[in-house]
Every structure is written in structure tokens, then in C-alpha cells.
Amino acid sequence: MDWRSELKALEDALTELKERYRQAVDPNVLEEVRVKFLGKKGPIKALLTFIKNAPPNERRELGQAVNRIKEAFESWIREKRYLLSEKEEEVKDPTLPARGIELGHRHIINQTIIEIVDIFKGMGFALSDGPEIEQEYYNFSALNIDITHPSRDAFDTFYLNLPPDKEKGKYLLRSHTSPMQVRIMERFSPPVAVVVPGRVYRPDAVDASHSFMFHQIEGFLVDTGVRFSHLKGILMEFAREYFYDEIQLRFRPHYFPFTEPSAEVDISCLFCKGEGCPVCRYSGWIEVLGCGMIHPKVLSAVGEKYIGKTGFAFGMGVERLCMLKYRIPDIRLFYSADVRFLRQF
Numbered sequence: 154m155d156w157r158s159e160l161k162a163l164e165d166a167l168t169e170l171k172e173r174y175r176q177a178v179d180p181n182v183l184e185e186v187r188v189k190f191l192g193k194k195g196p197i198k199a200l201l202t203f204i205k206n207a208p209p210n211e212r213r214e215l216g217q218a219v220n221r222i223k224e225a226f227e228s229w230i231r232e233k234r235y236l237l238s239e240k241e242e243e244v245k246d247p248t249l250p251a252r253g254i255e256l257g258h259r260h261i262i263n264q265t266i267i268e269i270v271d272i273f274k275g276m277g278f279a280l281s282d283g284p285e286i287e288q289e290y291y292n293f294s295a296l297n298i299d300i301t302h303p304s305r306d307a308f309d310t311f312y313l314n315l316p317p318d319k320e321k322g323k324y325l326l327r328s329h330t331s332p333m334q335v336r337i338m339e340r341f342s343p344p345v346a347v348v349v350p351g352r353v354y355r356p357d358a359v360d361a362s363h364s365f366m367f368h369q370i371e372g373f374l375v376d377t378g379v380r381f382s383h384l385k386g387i388l389m390e391f392a393r394e395y396f397y398d399e400i401q402l403r404f405r406p407h408y409f410p411f412t413e414p415s416a417e418v419d420i421s422c423l424f425c426k427g428e429g430c431p432v433c434r435y436s437g438w439i440e441v442l443g444c445g446m447i448h449p450k451v452l453s454a455v456g457e458k459y460i461g462k463t464g465f466a467f468g469m470g471v472e473r474l475c476m477l478k479y480r481i482p483d484i485r486l487f488y489s490a491d492v493r494f495l496r497q498f
């Protein structure tokens with residue numbers, strides 16, 4: 154017996170079988186096929202018997218080859234049976250309701266962006282977006298961020314490997330949405346009142362509260378006679394609507410190169426109402442955004458039409474606001490492929 158050609162014939166037979174019974178078959182036919190192949194008079198049995206008498210040096214190779222074919226055949230049978238049983242179940246009760254199509258929904262970050270933008274729309278702000286690939290001029294220089302400022306360092310900004318623009322400098326992934334203040338003022342004359350949501354990128358180490366990519370919403374308003382009190386009023390209304398609660402705001406002096414004066418805004422802790430708890434690190438306050446009066450240097454960088462105007466700007470982190478509202482403990486959940494988290498919203 155030339156077992157090599159026997160084996161070849163067996164493999165071909167198996168291939169042909171798969172082809173022939175591609176469509177589901179009657180379970181009885183399937184059983185017949187199984188017996189024909191694996192049964193006492195089947196070719197596999199014959200080859201296994203042959204192995205016993207095969208020359209010892211060929212036994213191992215032959216044994217492995219036969220087993221491979223046997224296993225492939227068995228798993229094919231199992232799969233067919235499974236498919237058949239599924240089919241049977243389907244036919245069993247034709248009155249069952251259809252399985253239905255699962256409808257997707259917006260990611261919670263996008264829901265949050267829409268919710269926040271709607272609040273500002275209600276106060277008369279327009280909506281815009283802007284490029285995630287920015288230039289040094291918009292991300293830094295026009296915002297009065299000096300060439301020596303640490304945020305311009307390659308450790309704090311993702312620079313792209315592209316030839317720099319002669320006027321606007323290197324290309325980078327924007328590290329905040331503030332460049333849109335300048336881009337929009339370049340295109341539109343005052344008064345302007347705009348919110349700009351979008352992605353921003355920073356080469357931070359990823360942990361429970363940091364990600365190399367997150368979302369911000371920039372807002373700004375420029376006109377004649379705009380004061381810090383207008384900024385306060387707008388942000389207080391925003392906080393009241395977003396957290397729908399009697400929430401306190403605290404404006405804490407801060408520094409940003411593109412606003413003067415600048416402030417960071419804290420909300421009174423939602424969880425302990427200011428008593429002190431782990432979320433607010435026992436301070437009673439939680440930082441939620443940066444803001445200030447747009448620096449005159451920024452206005453004059455834009456050009457003639459903005460000189461003498463005043464305005465305010467603010468920038469908030471969407472993930473952070475969302476985490477506070479729903480008590481989400483880890484920013485990484487937003488970007489995880491495990492949709493069980495996202496299904497909850």
C-alpha cells in the first residue's frame with residue numbers, strides 16, 4: 154500500500170465532501186457521511202490499521218498525518234451539526250419575535266459636547282470647529298506664548314514630521330482649542346461669540362485622569378465694553394445648567410499668557426457639598442476650567458479691527474466635566490474597546 158497517495162486521496166475526498174455539503178444537509182445524511190469516513194470500514198480506520206505494520210521510521214509521520222485529517226474531519230462535522238441545530242431552533246417556533254437590530258448611540262463624550270454646546274447656544278454663542286493639525290503660530294505665538302515657554306517643548310507637544318510653513322512655523326497636533334480664538338477673529342469682525350469643541354493632544358503619560366488625547370471646549374466673546382463680570386455671569390449660568398444644581402463657583406487667580414487677568418474656576422464639590430471628601434481631596438472645591446480676559450496682545454495680533462475691543466475666553470475639559478457629572482473614576486474607560494461601559498449612557 155502506498156500510504157502517501159492514500160493520504161492524498163483522503164484529503165481530496167474531504168475537500169470534495171466539504172464542497173458537496175456546503176449547504177446545510179439533513180442530519181441523517183451528515184451521520185451517514187460521518188460513519189462512511191470514520192466507521193469500521195472507512196478509509197481512516199484502514200490507514201490507522203496500516204500504521205501498525207508500517208516501517209517504524211515512517212510510523213510517526215504517517216500517524217500525525219492521519220490524525221490531522223481525522224481531526225479536521227471531526228471539527229467539520231461538529232461545525233455542521235452546530236449550524237444545523239441552530240437552523241432547527243429557528244424553525245421550531247416561527248411565532249418568536251425577530252431578533253432585532255441593536256441600535257447604536259452617540260458616545261458619551263459627544264453627548265456631553267452637544268449638551269454643553271447647547272447651553273452656550275442658548276446664550277447666543279455660535280458653534281465652530283477647527284483643525285487638529287495646527288501651526289506654531291496659532292497654537293502658541295499668536296496667543297502670546299513665548300518661544301521659551303515650556304509648553305512649546307517637544308516633551309509637551311506632538312510635533313509633526315512635516316516641513317514647517319515659512320510664516321506660521323512647524324506643524325503640530327494642537328495642545329488646546331485656544332488657537333481657534335485667533336482663527337475665528339481673523340475671519341470675522343467683532344462682535345463674536347463662539348464655542349469650539351474638539352480634540353486636543355498632549356504627550357502625557359496615560360493614567361486614571363490623563364490621556365494623550367482628550368476633548369476641550371473653547372468659548373470666547375469679543376465686543377465693545379466686555380468685562381470680567383460678563384465672563385462670570387456666563388460661566389455661572391453654564392454651571393447651573395450643566396450640573397442642574399445650586400452650585401458655587403470660585404474664581405481663583407491664575408496665569409495664562411493669552412488672558413489677563415486669568416483665573417481657574419473651581420466648582421463646589423458635588424459629592425460632599427463642600428464638606429470635604431476624596432473626590433475634592435478634602436478641599437471642598439474641584440477645578441473645572443481656565444479662563445480670563447483676552448490679552449490685548451492677542452487682539453492686536455489678529456489685527457486692526459480688534460484693537461480697542463475687549464473680550465473673555467474660557468477652555469474646559471470635556472472628559473473631566475463628564476466624569477464629574479456621572480462619577481466616572483477613570484478617563485481610560487472612554488476610549489476602551491469594551492463597550493459595556495459605553496452602553497450605560
Ligand code: PHE
Nearest residue numbers: 329331443444445466467468
Ligand atoms: N487653553 C487653556 C488650557 O488648555 C485653557 C484656557 C482657555 C484658559 C481660554 C484661558 C482662556 O489650559
